[in-house]
Amino acid sequence: QDAKTIGVSIPAADHGWTAGVVYHANRVAELLMKEHPGLNVIVKTSPDPASQANALQDLETQGIDALVILPTDPDPLVNAIKEVKNKGTFVSIVDRAPSVNDATVRDLYVAGNNPALGRVAGEYIAKNTPDAEVVVIRGLPIPIDQQRQDGFDEGIKGSNVKILDRQFGNWNRDDAFKVMQDYLTKYPKIDVVWCQDDDMAVGVLQAIEQAKRTDIQYVVAGAGSKDMIKKVMDGDKMIPVDVLYPPAMVGTAMELTAAAIYDQVPVHGTYTLDATLITSGNAKNYYFPDSPF
Amino acid sequence: MSRSEEGGAVAAVRKGRRSIDLRAVAPFAALALLLVVGALVNPNFIGINNLANVATRSAFIAIIAVGATFVISSGDLDLSVGSMVAFVASLMILFLNSGAIADPSLLLAAAVTLATVIGALCGLANGLITTVGRIEPFIATLGTMGIYRGLTTWLSQGGAITLRSPEIQEMYRPAYFGSILGVPVPILVILAVTAIAAFILYRTRYGRHVVAVGSNREVARYSGIGVDRVRTLAFVIQGICVAIAVLLYVPRLGSTSATTGILWELQAITAVVIGGTALKGGVGRVWGTICGAFILELVGNIMLLSNFISEYLIGAIQGAIIIIAMLVQRSLTRRP
Amino acid sequence: MSRSEEGGAVAAVRKGRRSIDLRAVAPFAALALLLVVGALVNPNFIGINNLANVATRSAFIAIIAVGATFVISSGDLDLSVGSMVAFVASLMILFLNSGAIADPSLLLAAAVTLATVIGALCGLANGLITTVGRIEPFIATLGTMGIYRGLTTWLSQGGAITLRSPEIQEMYRPAYFGSILGVPVPILVILAVTAIAAFILYRTRYGRHVVAVGSNREVARYSGIGVDRVRTLAFVIQGICVAIAVLLYVPRLGSTSATTGILWELQAITAVVIGGTALKGGVGRVWGTICGAFILELVGNIMLLSNFISEYLIGAIQGAIIIIAMLVQRSLTRRP
């Protein structure tokens, strides 16, 4: 087979989910290289948009036939992606879409569905505890977080669910622990916590346990880390469900991209992954004990 | 006439002095002010529970900052503490998971010792690179910051390292969540660490030398003080303090990741400076430092408990509060 | 006897000069070493394209660091530059989006002016809080760092602020992506900014005052130098440099968010220190600073181009490289 190179640019592992992305990108890279002997896959991580733009340039310098990118923050990277695309390179964007997301920017878009992650959580809460008083822990102040919030608001629309407070927990367990502690001080009664991320759920659960509060009925997190899925599987009352937002989607995109450059199948357009609700019923389908995440 | 002259002579005997004590008290004044503000913002604030929470969670930064007080008083700087926390915690949990020793309490004891030794060694590395390598501490510890963080990322393969044995976790939990005579353990640890540090800094030869080295390295050298030894030891003390913070950190969430402790160095330095220690060296105020750490944690707490601040503006208000608190301190110590 | 004395005197003149120059040259030696390492790692590395890329992208940090050279030489520190970038860029884009002026080129010109003025004002605020408020610059600018970042988050309502008009985007693009006589515009901007800064620092009264203030504030005061004025002005220069960096940043990414410029302050300070400026003040090396910024960017580039280092270890290797580069510098300037 021909010698081809795929460049993969992803965020650095700055919390559990991105760590999962890095893990799956490396895992699939190895699989692909085994499958296609002439193929070289280069995985690069970057902590922020500016350095990811640099990484794209550097990948280009090395000569790539296709680019798979999971942008740290999509809009600032549009220009840099276009530079690559304009040189005739096949471009796949994963998860985070820029505001202009058409064929001028990329060939393939594998969509993680951020609004849906919020909506599914919102709908679950609205359905199970329609009068719940909810506290929300947000991630970092970047657009995908905003999309999740908007999705959540949509999900609870029409119900009596009341949002008591929203604060940033930076997708970090320690910060989430603090925010939760303060929520517990501030509100004598909390029914449900929505913290949209499994890493932050770790801190939230500890804070609740420490305060020995019994009013909190459950916590809804998200992403699908093995620890949280295990809890769902084991029927943990505090974690009845988890919303899937699989870091493995980067692997899917890489496989599709490899297929595209070897002309096995025509791949173009948008592939949207669901934000599946993981319940005790389906949890074991999503449990990968060997993953770091 | 002669009466007033006599008064002058008596006064002349006591030249200088006084103003120093005020400066040591100033951080506590800022703290008191914050407590008042907090009480106005939310009645729950002043509750014993909330204050205990805040004090408890300030433990990590406070203890690290106590170590930083030594490094900074001696005229150096350590940027690596945040990643050192992650590194030491990772190794400690990996060791606990390895089950190298069958008996759980022995295993835990060994892990505690191991963490302390690793912390001290990390500090030693920082110290030697700075002194023997004669590299600006800012750059030297920025380098080791990358190294410790990188090694942690590698150990955890980017993910989290979680304490596996529930038995050990149960046994170890009280180290963070427990309390003795109603006082949470971390608060006791803060007090003990600070008391020991204050003793070392104010009551021992070594402490004297730290301040002398930070105030004027040439003078210290000319007084026969082993400047490099003093500086290196300050880094080692910093490393041990980091290890102690880790000993409290691990039982809290039972896990670490590559992102543990990010930016803690900045917080620790801030606590030290708010506490009245000068960044240029030569002054060390250990009690002020823990007051500073407490102030930092309190500002965040007040923000969260207040109902009228947009979550987007919290950072801005926090910044403003820190500046105002410092202005209050300054106006207190400004002489007429 | 008298012959040898004369010879000695002449040699001494030469020697004194040489050892000073060596220290200024040292960063460039480290740079050369890195170029060699890079060439070994990847043959594409030494290509003109790649090096131009690296130089171009070092522009933001380099320009900010030039400003930081003034602040640091005068004995202060500015931690707020990273969030100042986000703040100034947000306001600039919001202004461009507002379409306040119909004619696009006029609008752009107005936006450029606005950004510069805002940068200068942010710097002025830092300067006044530090000097008039007499707060340690570390704390003062940590406070404004929170304020600028918080305001940005609030302006962007947690999301991104994106330049909307494609027309303006097209018109503005060459400011980053264009080149004049084959040299990318950002490189020209770096050179121009550095040349002006070097002129100010080495050839004007103000530059001399900066160094005097940083080297000994009391001596400067007793020499009739308006110490506070000099320090404040250094912060303003820093603000203007940040604004210039923003003028290059906006056309590159066309959008900002609350996370823009995070940790840039650390990088800028690192560039300054690698370039040979002492954190304690009193020495300023503008050309060394841009060399430092280039070194930082180059280390990242080499990591990215090398394909045999585990993703997870990159941070560790980067840290190690920085330390080694500094050791090389030191061994060069160490006298026998």
Next chain:
Amino acid sequence: MNSHEGGIAVPVLAAERISKIFGEVQVLFSVDFDVLPGEVHALIGENGAGKSTLAKILTGFEQASSGQILLDGQSVTLPSNGRAEALGIVLIHQEFNLAEHLTVTESLFLGREVARFGVLDRRFMREETRRVLDILGSSIDEDAPISSLSVADKQMVEIAKAISRDARVVFMDEPTAVLSRDETDILFDQVRKLRAKGTSFVFISHKLDEVIELTDRVTVLRDGQWIKTAPTSLLDAESMAQLMVGRELASLYPAKHEPDVDEEVTLSVRSLTTGYVKDASFELRKGEVLGFSGLIGSGRTEFMEAVAGLRPRLSGEVVLKGHAIGSGDFLSAKANGLAYMTKDRKGRGLLLGEGMATNLTLQSLDRHVRHGYLDPSSEAEALARARRRFDIRVRDDNVMVGRMSGGNQQKLLLAKIMETEPDVIIIDEPTRGIDVGTKQQIYHFIAALAREGRSIIVVSSEMQEVIGLCTRVAVMREGRIVGMLEGEEVSEQVIMRYAAGLKRKLAG
């Protein structure tokens, strides 16, 4: 004094053929020097002759390039960095060796703290400090931070530090340069007491009368060469000066220039009060040289700094050439032609890490701006001029100021102040650490300035200097001007009586 006259005693400490080369500049050429038990040995020479360097070598702070050091007749290598104290060899540095943040007690015991079971015995150390300070008749608070002390008080701390070490040989590098007569007398009493107990002293000074008063033998250095060692009793001030300078000296003080009584008043200070200085007033006329005298801590420096605007004042008025100068407004005082020379040359006078030119032009950079930028050749010219005018001698033109000899630093500082061509000049200790030859030059320079119509205030701890230069002398005591002496009254006895508080009188 005692045994050395027989010539049999073994020197406690001796230097044999010591040479010292800094980089490639040789500053000592095969110097021999010895200290006998229980003697006070003076070491004199011009600025830059190598006195401080020799003292540092003999106390282990510098290593000789060649030659050897004998301790009790045995060849030794002295331990470095002050550890020679363990051998009983102590140096009072010419430039203070004190850390600003430490307190007096902490400084006194730095590097040899007393501890019991690892715990500092703070009480003991404080009491000991107090005891030593009391012996020296000093009122410094033992808990005061060094940064709050005046230059003279710092000197007293250095002296206390040396005396509190049970030393065999004490090197004192210009200990009296900033001390007034009273403090000097107390110091000399202590030296004599210790000498009687067998302690040896090496006394470096430019005050030849003190050399004659205190010492037993004199060694003269010139340009790094040993010139002569002789019993003090065989020499007088003139012959010493001649040995040092290598030529005959004319009279030290120039003729005084008395301004006309109707000459305009250039500086007038009314009821100035600061924290320490109270209700002090005086007027200074064009062409006048006004002296300020008083004991240590009498407030002269604080007063003068308040006048110059370097310190805020609580009340009072300062009018300079018709312009009222605001409190703490040094910039406008400077703009109106006032210059102030500090005596703290290390902390407030010079940038020690910079070269001579940078320091010289620091406060007069406007003069060197051409087309908006600094002209290095114009600065170089200024430096050449200043070096000629003030006889600044260095052997390496690019030397950092911190490495210049103390006296040459002082000359550079004076030159720096004069660069602004001020009309009103306040000089605190004009000749601190300056050798006799240059002293004469500086006195003539001051007199010439006065004749040109400039007004000068001389604050000095050397009473002779004030008397020799000034037509009027203000005496301060505990923050007040207690006497304004003129004509006949300007004499040592009268000034002493006022300074000691035995007499008060205020005249216009």
